[in-house]
Amino acid sequence: xxxxxxxRGALSLVTLFLLASFIFFATEVLPGDALDVSLSADEIANMxxxxxxxxKAELGLDRPILExxxxxxxxxxxxxxxxxIITRAPVGEIIAMPLRNSVALAGVTxxxxxxxxxxxxxxxxxxxxxxxxxxxxxxxIIGYSIPEFVTGLLLIAxxxxxxxxxxxxxxxxTNDPLGVLLAAAPLxxxxxxxxxxxxxxRILRVGLIEVMAADFVERLHLSGIxxxxxxxxxxxxxxxxxxxxxxxxxxxxxxxGVVVVEMxxxxxxxGAELVRAxxxxxxxxxxxxxxxxxxxxxxxxxxxxxxxxxxxxxxRR
Amino acid sequence: xxxxLRRPAALLGGLLVVxxxxxxxxAPWIAPFAPTSLLDAPLEPPGATYWLGTDDLxxxxxxxxxxxxxxxxxxxxAAGAVAVLGGALLGLAAAYRRGGFDDVVMRxxxxxxxxxxxxxVAIFVTGFGQSVPxxxxxxxIIQMMGVVRTSRAAGIVLMEQGYVRAAQLNGESGxxxxxxxxxxxxxxxxxxxxxxxxxxxxxxxxALSFLGLGxxxxxxxxxxxxxxxxxxxxxxxxxxxxxxxxxxxxVLGMNLAAEGLADALGLDAARGGGG
Numbered sequence: 001x002x003x004x005x006x007x008r009g010a011l012s013l014v015t016l017f018l019l020a021s022f023i024f025f026a027t028e029v030l031p032g033d034a035l036d037v038s039l040s041a042d043e044i045a046n047m048x049x050x051x052x053x054x055x056k057a058e059l060g061l062d063r064p065i066l067e068x069x070x071x072x073x074x075x076x077x078x079x080x081x082x083x084x085i086i087t088r089a090p091v092g093e094i095i096a097m098p099l100r101n102s103v104a105l106a107g108v109t110x111x112x113x114x115x116x117x118x119x120x121x122x123x124x125x126x127x128x129x130x131x132x133x134x135x136x137x138x139x140x141i142i143g144y145s146i147p148e149f150v151t152g153l154l155l156i157a158x159x160x161x162x163x164x165x166x167x168x169x170x171x172x173x174t175n176d177p178l179g180v181l182l183a184a185a186p187l188x189x190x191x192x193x194x195x196x197x198x199x200x201x202r203i204l205r206v207g208l209i210e211v212m213a214a215d216f217v218e219r220l221h222l223s224g225i226x227x228x229x230x231x232x233x234x235x236x237x238x239x240x241x242x243x244x245x246x247x248x249x250x251x252x253x254x255x256x257g258v259v260v261v262e263m264x265x266x267x268x269x270x271g272a273e274l275v276r277a278x279x280x281x282x283x284x285x286x287x288x289x290x291x292x293x294x295x296x297x298x299x300x301x302x303x304x305x306x307x308x309x310x311x312x313x314x315x316r317r
Numbered sequence: 318x319x320x321x322l323r324r325p326a327a328l329l330g331g332l333l334v335v336x337x338x339x340x341x342x343x344a345p346w347i348a349p350f351a352p353t354s355l356l357d358a359p360l361e362p363p364g365a366t367y368w369l370g371t372d373d374l375x376x377x378x379x380x381x382x383x384x385x386x387x388x389x390x391x392x393x394x395a396a397g398a399v400a401v402l403g404g405a406l407l408g409l410a411a412a413y414r415r416g417g418f419d420d421v422v423m424r425x426x427x428x429x430x431x432x433x434x435x436x437x438v439a440i441f442v443t444g445f446g447q448s449v450p451x452x453x454x455x456x457x458i459i460q461m462m463g464v465v466r467t468s469r470a471a472g473i474v475l476m477e478q479g480y481v482r483a484a485q486l487n488g489e490s491g492x493x494x495x496x497x498x499x500x501x502x503x504x505x506x507x508x509x510x511x512x513x514x515x516x517x518x519x520x521x522x523x524a525l526s527f528l529g530l531g532x533x534x535x536x537x538x539x540x541x542x543x544x545x546x547x548x549x550x551x552x553x554x555x556x557x558x559x560x561x562x563x564x565x566x567x568v569l570g571m572n573l574a575a576e577g578l579a580d581a582l583g584l585d586a587a588r589g590g591g592g
Contacts, residue, residue, distance in 0.1 A: 141569070153543065153561055154561075157558070253433070275529055278443050293433050301431065
């Protein structure tokens with residue numbers, strides 16, 4: 001098992017290195033560099049050539065791309081993500097608290113959505129083809145057809161405007177303790193949970209139905225074991241495996257969902273930071289956020305892989 | 318197709334898609350006003366002249382609603398086409414060649430899965446600017462990875478077939494075999510994939526526009542309309558709820574149609590999607 005952990009961990013590091021390279025080249029390969037975008041056309045026209053050159057040199061934009069690439073990778077190893085173009089603030093400091101807030105939102109969502117999705121998927125699998133299953137499938141298709149920002153909007157319309165139980169947007173600020181922040185964000189959490197339940201429920205239902213059709217389940221049936229026992233004790237662990245292998249996909253979709261939901265509710269996380277960075281072309285901030293998200297997804301996937309290995313001895317080779 | 322229409326959910330889905338398509342195509346002729354002209358005082362309430370009222374800049378919200386799906390649908394269908402064509406060729410080539418090429422392709426697919434879709438587009442927009450072609454390419458690449466996986470899996474099964482072996486013994490080149498023997502045999506699968514990818518692309522594009530990273534103003538667009546109208550939810554709910562309803566019914570229609578199509582062709586739609 002330890003050898004396996006080491007091997008999978010090394011593989012994840014390789015993936016992260018490739019992702020970091022992709023993120024760097026996709027954002028910096030074009031010659032139109034960040035300085036041109038952060039200044040207006042007027043400012044560029046009026047700026048003396050030597051001032052422009054000095055600004056570029058300060059930002060390191062005058063160096064060839066490969067040199068900047070090595071600098072970028074070296075910086076990552078020292079946990080130095082660079083500075084912003086306009087305010088020259090360290091990127092790490094800018095994204096640290098928003099990142100904490102987003103991870104908290106995603107974590108709470110996962111903790112609450114997983115049991116709900118599991119219960120729904122089991123009810124549907126137990127009643128395959130009957131009314132319950134059809135209702136669940138119907139609800140799921142509606143659930144993943146409605147964009148998250150529309151779900152959020154509907155929750156605001158119902159629970160904040162027409163029936164003012166909760167605030168529409170979040171009043172807590174970036175550096176508040178997590179408890180205060182999350183307590184101020186019930187509708188945001190509800191929105192991400194709805195998205196996650198639709199997503200997870202669908203994967204788990206398919207997995208459970210597949211397992212329930214397997215030979216070993218048939219054999220358990222014939223030996224007279226009650227259906228609920230088969231589902232809980234035998235089918236569920238087996239169905240966890242396809243569920244876990246979809247974990248990376250789910251983690252990625254959760255991050256995207258969190259970004260959108262944060263913008264709907266003005267939740268102080270990386271979503272707002274990302275949108276601001278892209279529109280101002282703060283390249284280093286976009287890189288740092290993309291990298292942080294990729295690390296989360298790869299880490300989540302690594303844990304899921306190890307979970308599969310623990311559940312299924314066949315993969316431990 | 319007829320079998321797909323026998324299912325009421327699929328029929329409803331197809332109908333929703335057709336209605337949205339017809340409205341989008343006919344918008345220039347049926348919209349009462351030009352979608353970008355400033356007509357009247359901002360935030361006129363709904364009435365006989367302006368069916369949904371005017372927006373915060375005094376433009377006719379109903380006309381903007383009729384126009385609002387055009388660019389998003391264009392991006393979604395173009396990205397779906399990019400995804401299906403590129404994904405099928407890559408996936409089938411991986412199935413045909415196997416070995417190192419297959420490893421590289423699958424590694425790329427896995428890597429892309431580790432980057433959340435919205436961040437993937439954000440990276441592209443940062444690097445290449447915010448425009449419709451950039452959007453089509455970025456969303457197309459995102460959707461392509463799923464198509465690579467499904468068509469590779471189908472291609473591996475097809476490689477066992479006698480006629481592929483026969484073509485190889487005939488000395489046909491790899492490209493000819495992929496195009497003439499493998500591609501026609503995954504046509505059904507690709508039709509379903511196209512419907513799924515286009516619907517997922519539309520969902521993504523509208524979310525991006527909502528965030529301000531997708532279609533840019535002043536283009537009339539549902540995602541942008543929702544974003545603009547959010548603050549007015551209390552006073553002018555129609556400005557937000559109408560475009561939200563349009564996006565949701567179109568994506569729902571596409572998903573229902575895709576599932577119906579998959580059902581009719583004997584494929585499993587639930588495997589696709591996501592990302």
